Amino acid sequence: MASANKTQPKIKILLLGKVGAGKSATGNSLSGRVHFDSSNCLTNETISVSKHSEKDVDGYTLVIYDTQGLMDSDLTELTSAEEMMENMRKLIRSSEEISVFLLVYNIAAKFSQEDQKCVSILETTFGKEDFYKRCIIVITKGDHLDEDFKKWLYKQEKHFEQLINKCNGRAVLMCNKISCKEKYEETRQTLIAEILKLNKSSMASYNLQVFMKYEKDRLGFLLDLEMEKSGLKERYEKEIKDIQTQASCTQTYTTREKIMQEIAVLRNNIKIKDNGTGKLKVYLDRLDALERNLPSVRPPDPVYVTQNVRKKDEESTCRVL
Ligand SMILES: Nc1nc2c(ncn2[C@@H]2O[C@H](COP(=O)(O)OP(=O)(O)OP(=O)(O)O)[C@@H](O)[C@H]2O)c(=O)[nH]1
Ligand SMILES: [Mg+2]
Numbered sequence: 661m662a663s664a665n666k667t668q669p670k671i672k673i674l675l676l677g678k679v680g681a682g683k684s685a686t687g688n689s690l691s692g693r694v695h696f697d698s699s700n701c702l703t704n705e706t707i708s709v710s711k712h713s714e715k716d717v718d719g720y721t722l723v724i725y726d727t728q729g730l731m732d733s734d735l736t737e738l739t740s741a742e743e744m745m746e747n748m749r750k751l752i753r754s755s756e757e758i759s760v761f762l763l764v765y766n767i768a769a770k771f772s773q774e775d776q777k778c779v780s781i782l783e784t785t786f787g788k789e790d791f792y793k794r795c796i797i798v799i800t801k802g803d804h805l806d807e808d809f810k811k812w813l814y815k816q817e818k819h820f821e822q823l824i825n826k827c828n829g830r831a832v833l834m835c836n837k838i839s840c841k842e843k844y845e846e847t848r849q850t851l852i853a854e855i856l857k858l859n860k861s862s863m864a865s866y867n868l869q870v871f872m873k874y875e876k877d878r879l880g881f882l883l884d885l886e887m888e889k890s891g892l893k894e895r896y897e898k899e900i901k902d903i904q905t906q907a908s909c910t911q912t913y914t915t916r917e918k919i920m921q922e923i924a925v926l927r928n929n930i931k932i933k934d935n936g937t938g939k940l941k942v943y944l945d946r947l948d949a950l951e952r953n954l955p956s957v958r959p960p961d962p963v964y965v966t967q968n969v970r971k972k973d974e975e976s977t978c979r980v981l
Pocket of ligand 1: 677678679680681682683684685686697727728729730800801802803804834835836837
């Protein structure tokens, strides 16, 4: 790791984006040396966020964190989001704060639906407002662009334009190809200037306290993805329906007790899954209603319990609840 002046203020920069977007290459350009693995293949080369590089610039120490690319083709959206959220939790816990987010795209790739999914993962991970006000869009492979960057931006599809607008127009072209010396140096300086400018806008860093504000949103987002994939909703529907069917036939004390127990178990499972997000409230409400509407049945009096009474107690007549 490069030696950095310990007394200087730090600007902590987090590189984010899809697999192969050019995060590591941008991190290397910022630090002015090859520190992160940047490769040609479309597999996820950056395994964790633990690696960082430091660079002294303009009286500041830039601390650059590279991250694992989002939407690795081997991972589902749920796993990608889960890993992202967990890695960010670890990073923010250990490094305490992030000053600037760099959201990296590559100029050759069209802004796709998958990109939009990545954006929603990032928005949910960090919280829209707190993310965008510290975010700069970085567009790599600037050496491939042979027209004016503003003209290129103007031609992009509306979701990408909206994304840049959310970042208050902060979009920077980046050429990480060292052999394109002039463009490499020019774009590198522009990005550093943009980072310093954003950092100077007297905004507090993104710290653990800010991150924790969005815990419920993160859990809810993951639960939505899980429900989409796992058929969880259908399972709860079926389990509630089964209890409802039993309840409609219930007349005895014993079966009523059994149903009450089933409701309690299911309610507990749903509460654990819901994890305070409120996403499964509808099922909890239905169980409450089911429980409320169970007819009250007197427990058999132990003194008078005879074979005949017990038999009577166990007879049931179906009725619709
Ligand atoms: N020509 C050119 N190639 C670039 C530029 N930026 C990145 N690349 C190349 O694009 C490929 C992917 O870049 P990486 O930096 O590894 O991308 P990444 O986002 O870190 O990828 P993962 O860590 O796998 O998620 C590498 O072959 C880079 O050399 C650039 O500005 N110009
Ligand atoms: Mg990388």
